[in-house]
Amino acid sequence: MRRRFPWFAYLVVILGGVAMVMPFLDMVMSSFKGAGEYGVLPYKLLPESFSLDNYRAAFEQLELVRLFRNSVIVTISVTVSVLVTSSMAGYALAKLRFRGRAVIFRFILATMMLPPFLLLIPTFLIMLNWPLAGGNDLLGRGGDGGLTTSLLALILPFTVSGFGIFLMRQFMVSLPDEMLEAARIDGANQWQIWRLIVLPQTKPVAITLGLITFIGMWNEYIWTLLISSSDPDLQTLPVGIQLLQSFLDPDRTMPIVMAGLVISTLPVLAVFLVFQKYYVRGVVLSGLK
């Protein structure tokens, strides 16, 4: 029954699919356009000859290597940290009995409801007045920039995720108690149980959470833009590429920006395509529970 009128379904899905892919195709094609080919009428999708000049220019003008390094450091640190803290907290909330568990679990759920923009200003001011950082004294005064001059400023506000704890907790609840009990009788302490029994079994949900965090951090824009506005050494790929575009003549630089964007999108696209099954499941899991 569901397969009735598939011609109509094909029409809708293919037309929509074209609308989804066209911008990316235009991005890739523009990145190969040579001098004087971009921004001229009439519009042509395909470049006359596939020129690599924009890619060369992107490497020269953008310091892509430095941007890439910052992006990798920030993304990997946050992903590892979120995975470790979420699986620890998730384990406590799922499998350990203690006073205050229900309250803490409800608090974790509530943290997901605070929109990030609300915390933007105070978090920035907290970083600026961070005690004993960037020349600040113990009360966070007197220094020059506090933590905002360090890559830590890009990492710290993302090191724990309420969503991650929730996801881990939901998954770990379904692990059999008998196995943990057996390990306990054999003399394992809680740390060993978490590390040796629980962690190996959370692999699927860990991949899901890792992927969601990785993609989110690789693409993070607003906070990084804010922190790196006073210290360009902290720029990541999205911020560095965007700033190139706003400073120079747009018709000349847009193709170079496109080349930079193709380079910066490829790693995350590759990671997504390899693990997309897990990503899809994560979105569905978080959506329907």
Added chain:
Amino acid sequence: MTTAESTLRAEAPRATASARQGFHREGRAAYLFLAPSLLFFCIFLILPFLFAVVLAFSDWGGFDLGTIEWAGLKNFSDVLRFDGTFVKPILVNTLLFAFGSVALATIGSVLVAYCIDRLSFQGFWRVLYFLPVVATVVAIGNVWKMMYQPAGLINGILNKLGANSIGFLSDANYALPAVTVVHAWASIGGAVLILTAGLKSIPEMYYEAAEVDGANTWRMFWQITLPLLRPSLLFVLITQFIGGLQSFALIIVMTTDGGPVNATNVAAFEMYQQAFKFGAWGTASAMAMVLFVVILVITLLQLYVARRRGEETS
């Protein structure tokens, strides 16, 4: 969430007398496992939230905490003045942007998810629609900015069809709809993912029974698919509204300053500019609070309407 709470309650009585000794040790271990997360939430959630509330009621320009002064409701009265710019056009823009992109993305994603559900290679189609979610906002914003140029893809198509070029991002009449469409385009993929999962959970036999009764596809869509899709649809609507009301990264990338002349300026962006361009922490925080309340009210309203509707149909 209800299942989570019921398991909590069901497990609690397990702490019987024999287990009470272990309970104590487990408690210590549990708080050690939770310590990093709880410490984080104290520094990066509770503290900034309280700070945000204080800032909204104070008058403070610089960076020296000693000069902070209590201002009462002054920031709010400044922000909510009707002859100012925050209520109109900025808050109005925010609502138009959110409503517009949610409407486009919801209608689009229901249609696409419904159609994908009838095709083979469903995984392929879902990934295709999901591509924009993987791309950075800088890529999305710049590509569309490029396509909206006078010599870009969209005006190229318009010219081929014999229409005149439109200055999508330079004309104040078109700029807001232009960025709204991009936001909708970028959020369809996530919605399609959730809705296809929702469609899968509708039992085939309902459709079979309806077919025996002689219902056509159109009627089945309205009377079976849509009502049974309501939980996923509600989730999509609420999360998309929350996202749309607070998102401004796309607008920074595409318009730099919310122009032409505030035509694309939205509340969260105005807050960002007031704070980090002008250092007006108090005004900016009051704007953040107003937007937070707007988001809260719209979310509760949707839940309320959904619950009312649920009672009527069941």
